[in-house]
Amino acid sequence: MNVKYMQTAINLAKKGKGKIYTNPMVGCVIVKDNKIIGNGWHQYFGGNHAEINALVDAGKNAKGADLYVTLEPCNSHGKRSPCTLAIIKAGIKRVYYALRDKNVLGSREMLEKNGIEVHEGLLKKQARSLISDYLKYLKSKPKISIKAAMTLDGKIATYNYDSKWITSEKSRNLVYEIRSHYDAVLVGLNTAIKDNPFLTTHSKKLKNPVRVVIDPYLKLPKTHNLLDGNVPTIIVYDLSIASIPKHLKKEGIILAPVDISMAKKDFNVIVRKLNSFSLKSILIEGGSEIISSALFSNVVDDVYFFIAPKLIGGKGAISVVGGAGVKKISESLRIKNMKVKKIGQDFLITGQLDKTSPTVI
């Protein structure tokens, strides 16, 4: 055991600062014959865990080596193969982790069962302060909101799908600020295709949320703004898709398979998937089908409806909430604690979804 190796792991972890929100900063080194033979850290949101990067760096040499990592290795068969398995496969002899991860179950047992010596607590204090933001984040309350910009007659686009711009620049700037308070911003495929949005905060001062697009059959074109790599983008797609287009296999694009037919029946399927990436607050920005799906699955907490003093009419022009709609007024979803604010010439109406409203599913 050597403290200096854990210190190196802590220093490596810090290289991820600013790039891995909402994941924790983690660093790892592999040591053999008193020499560091592998370095790794969690480099970007949705990227490899630090242990995997260090094991790859060490290569075959890792057999019989010691592994120092700032956080307990993961052990769950979630979206990726667990680090415990990679450690066992690589033939590591001893594992030193600084801090226990309360979200991880059974990794110590798993490693020990496979003949690996496990030590906990080396530089624990430093390792905890490394992830203090993350620990605070874990305690924060989850929230799902809807934001839409509509005309006074409740339309979010013309019959020709034109939607730029319904509201004023002042309102749109406020939307950028609202985005910065969320972990993720989400849109449906039609919205992504029709509007080609960036979904960023368009400002260096405002934190960018992770972008999420529901693209069931991976149809987003290579040149789409959401694939520009400037901010991580999660693509939620159908798990039946076996071949992933080459342009989606790059840093900053995270693929999230779900059962889309289930997701259409219950938006919770998508929310749970996003939660597995430790994304707790999600701003849904349309379009009308996605908004309807989320609202009638009872996952929404509150809404931001921007209303512009415009009328565009047209039976075929989509309104803010799509889907089949309710049959009777008594079945309406209700919004409570409504507040109205004037933003330039527009109005912003905010409110919370009354969770006791009847829902159609």
Ligand SMILES: NC(=O)c1ccc[n+]([C@@H]2O[C@H](COP(=O)([O-])OP(=O)(O)OC[C@H]3O[C@@H](n4cnc5c(N)ncnc54)[C@H](OP(=O)(O)O)[C@@H]3O)[C@@H](O)[C@H]2O)c1
């Ligand atoms: N003014 C605004 O604030 C604003 C905001 C966003 C978009 N828009 C406008 O809205 C239009 C697009 O809206 P839209 O309603 O046509 O499209 P959308 O909601 O962006 O996407 C609809 C697609 O999502 C699928 N879908 C719906 N719920 C789903 C779920 N729970 N899981 C997986 N997939 C699901 C639908 O599948 P199925 O077809 O199989 O049902 C459909 O293919 C564009 O013209 C855009 O400009 C305006």
Ligand SMILES: [Zn+2]
């Ligand atoms: Zn891991």
